[in-house]
Amino acid sequence: MTTKNIDPITLEVMRNAFYSISEEMNAALIRASYSTNIKDRRDASCAIYTATGDIVVVAQSEMGTPLHMGTMHSAVRTALDAYPFDELSPGDAVAMNNPYPGGPGHLNDLCLISPIFHEGRLVALTANQAHHVDMGGFAPGSMPFGVTEIFQEGLQIPPVRLFRGGELDRDLWNLISQNVRTQVEVRGDLFAQLAANSVGGRHIVQLMERFGTSTVEEYLEEMLNYSERRMRAALALIPIGTYKAEDVIEGDGITDKDYVIRVTVEAKGDSIKCDFTETDASALGPLNCRWPSVAACVYYVLKAVLDPELPPNAGLYRPIEIEVRDGTLLSAVYPTAVCNANIITTQRIVDALISALSQAVPDRVAAASSGTMNLLNIGGKNPRTGIYYNYVETYAGGQGAMHNQDGMDAVQNHMTNTRNGPVESIEQTYPLLVESYTLVPDSEGAGEHRGGVGLRRSFRVLGDQIRVTLSSDRAKYAPWGLFGGQSASKSSCVVKGPDESRRTLPSKVTTDIGHDLVLETTTPGGGGWGDPRKRDANAVLRDVIAGLVTPGRAHDVYGVAIDMEAMTIDEPETARLRNGA
């Protein structure tokens, strides 16, 4: 142990207490929030910080997204640089949503930070970051394609004191509410954010009253040391060496140009460096990142690959060096557009990192997963009510296979884990008829262990014309397999007419679709692992019985012949296919 006062038992007691408090912040935020975005999709995170702005505990159950892990730390750092927190008063809270110079990944994510005072001084901070439905700008939802500057994306809020003594600052609120489309939701969610911070602050003070202020402060610091120790121990699992990889994003909604993300991972024993400086220049469209989003992806991948249970905090960051170059896709220069980077670019950063690590620790990674959140935003006027509606959902896809197990079918991967919209509530709320919601047979990346299959949903437009924004990728380059495993199927989105006409949409687009047409969106599968001809023939048979792999594909790709009458493996023919000429 590093300090003589620190003991491993109190550490665990404190850890439980800190996590309880962060979960209670989560519960308060979910309960008090107004929008379905927080209540249902759970796109928000709550955290406790040291007084100097190191993130210590992020709540993980019920709610929390990997992306916020990196961006919340930077948001608070930026706010502390801009604002003398020890001059604030109890009940004050500082808000900010701007990715520039460092903060959340897009303007929808608003971070609210509250000081905790005890015994007359600043002792800690609580903060939470929540995705607001709308922050103004070019299009409803504030995540459009067709924009090239952050000014078009929405309202930029630098660190400002939004709450004073628990009251929403009237002047600031008037300014904000004039600039957003959904005032009621934004206001309700802001109060929920304040409620969450207050709950956290109150319980931290109670903890300090019970155990002593300095003890709690010491253990907040020790939590950082603890995560650092675990991260260093985990990093040592990667053989020392340099591992390079790259992956591609297809176009930016304005041009069809490919953008390549390049990473060089340098494993140095108990520390690591991830260098992205060779990545392509910034995109014209809103796919650009700032450093905190890149960092979030690195932290996510290292934690998931090496030690999934590791408590994520600023201690974990210490042994990790991340380098980006200004003017590239991963270090955008003000005022370059950024709003869709969370949806697309972060998933591709993860793919590139996993590809690099697959060379070092193959048994700990998975082949490429679907690689797109496939966000669909449908808006229009509801003929039943005459009111404008806006439907948003991200879609699951196949998970990449691992060295000893198949990938999951149709599941949220990596940087997102939001839930789907039930068919019965979609139809109740929007003038849409869901015609099918199914797994996609033969979409898996074949392998000794197969990737998961993708997902397909089709909607019929019941009302008037609708406006659709699709934010997707992997329509051109499929999710890849590893070690002989094949790549999976690609994404697609088509509009079908009554006369069998089909119009394929580009992967990043905003377009209109008329009455009674059918919109069918299909997500990619996950990549396979190992030679498909080594796959357990019984597992192939199971997939054929389930209807997820067709007999022809079983024969051609897996080399397994199936007697479809008896639903058994044709052993001699399979042997011939697998061993023969």
Next chain:
Amino acid sequence: MTYRLGVDVGGTFTDLVLYNVETNEMEMTKTPSTPANQAEGVRTGIQILIERLGVPASEIDFFIHGTTVATNTLLERKGATTALVVTEGFRDVLQVGRQDRPDLYDWRIPRTEPLVPRHLRFEVGERMLFTGEVHRPLDLNDVDSVLEKLREAQIEAVAVCLLHSYANPEHEIAIGKALRKGLPNVSVSLSHEILPEFKEYERMSTTVINAYVSPVIGRYIGNLTASIVDAGINSDLYIMQSNGGTMRASSAVERPVNTILSGPAAGVIGSVAIAKLAGQPNAISVDMGGTSFDVTLSYQGEVRQTQESEIERLPIKVPMVDIHTLGAGGGSIAWIDPGGALRVGPQSAGADPGPACYGRGGTEATVTDANLVLGRLNPKRFLGGRMDLDVSLARAAVEERVAKPLGLGVEESAEGIIRVVNASMIKGIRVVSVAKGYDPRDFCLVAFGGAGPVHSSELANEMDIPRVLVPIAPGVTSALGLLMADLRHDFVRTVLRAGADLTHDELGARFGDMETEAIERMSQEGVEADDVTLIRLADIRYAGQGYEIEVPVPSGQLGAGEMKLIVERFHEAHRQMYGYATLDRPIEAVNLRITALTTLPRPELVPAELDGREDPESAKEGERQVYFHGKSVSTPIYHRPLLRPGDLVHGPAIIEQEDSTTVVWDGQISTVDAYSNLIVERTA
């Protein structure tokens, strides 16, 4: 009416409580459980009661049972071969679920396999709209061909879940008829009967679970009913439900999904009934056994319920007692994690090999080993002396697994294990209290299960909970709870309407229909309409919100005044829960709910006359060295059966009884109340 019998089957023991209605006396007994066929253990127990007490079986005229058959069937995946029939285009809803992965960071953790494999999920052409309008008529040819395939597949149970069947069940009813006629030996579960509520995945999952456990429950209840008849008991069989109420066995056979928490719910009902009698309507019940810690909160005498929970990550949407479970029990294993922190659980040594001190080859240090090292457990009186514990094995395990790696002493390490397991229990208590807006300092901690009372006094100290209650027989709280429960049925209907569109006449009519159905169901269970209490609730939200609040609705005729009252109640409830209300915002009614209740005669626990004795000297059985706060303290040991109401035991002290041990800390005092409960409070 002479005798009422409650029988609760637990993992280790089957507990029986026999209540004599005329004399108001109770008799309890235990017999080992028989997991392969729980009915055997129940039969043995009844035999003991009849022979030992000489009770003529014919005088037992009420028999109520808490069972874990449904839960175990699900956990062990030993249910029926089940098929599912769905709307064309939606075969995979059951598999995709809500599309989220189980663990945010650990992508190796797979989702739970659906109970019905894909090749047994069949589509039929049909479509309803949310309005209840038929968009596409049912294709009868599809129904015939599904019937044929089901026959070939030799299934034992089938679930039917069509889109929007909550709004119009016509097609489900037609399919149900065809299935029941064509496959007379197959158990059929229709989603609109099991859960007429919107959101297709949760309704489908609940219906499938019902179908999956139904044949197993049917056989079990059939067997048990036969044994009751054989034994000459003159009673229908009643079954405890997950909602804390009871139902007739015939209803349980139709809706076995309602018995998933049958056993644990009884424990909560029992503990809350005891706490209420003792003047503690606000109770946090904690049940700690060998592998798990269950915690439930009751406020003003009402047990908190949840409408939605999960078993093994499969959603079940029926009303249940809201029990939060943690992997912390006597068998939980202590370990050092890669960051150098001491951790306890969730891995458990189970019953075999069990804690090191059992001497069955276990070498891991467990919570029970730590308690033994600290002197808090008596090696000679574990499980009423049926089992000796080996202190030296416990010490060796704690030394090897914890003390050496951390460079601490053995006792210090043992205390560390207890502090750490307590910390995770505190976290669990906070989940049901603080996180839901309740202050634990306003509650009484009711401790039961074998290990609960060993830890409860320290938990109360740590959380400033003013008082702990340990019932007279912490091990049979569940069986007692069975005799305390009401007969109960819950009903729900989705309406999904904007508040402005819903007239008082329509709302009144809908509740009226549901009440007719409720009275009908209760009369099937032999209850007269006049004896039924009906409670109306509506799930309401602001338009566009994803979460509803349950609001009480007045009974009888509904007029404009009642509608206004409902809306006001909603705003008020919203303000109370969330801190604000938006009076000008439109609201929506989502679900209507009816709870039908009837009270059954229950044991009246009678307070003892206090005789003025306070000194428990005669219950004292010597002293032993017990570790508290790093010091070995010579501590008096009391034998609980010898304590009498009114006795005061000053801490530090250990109070031992057959099925548990209560630790009283320095600075605490334990009083035996008039109902023979131990009440532990702070002296200062």
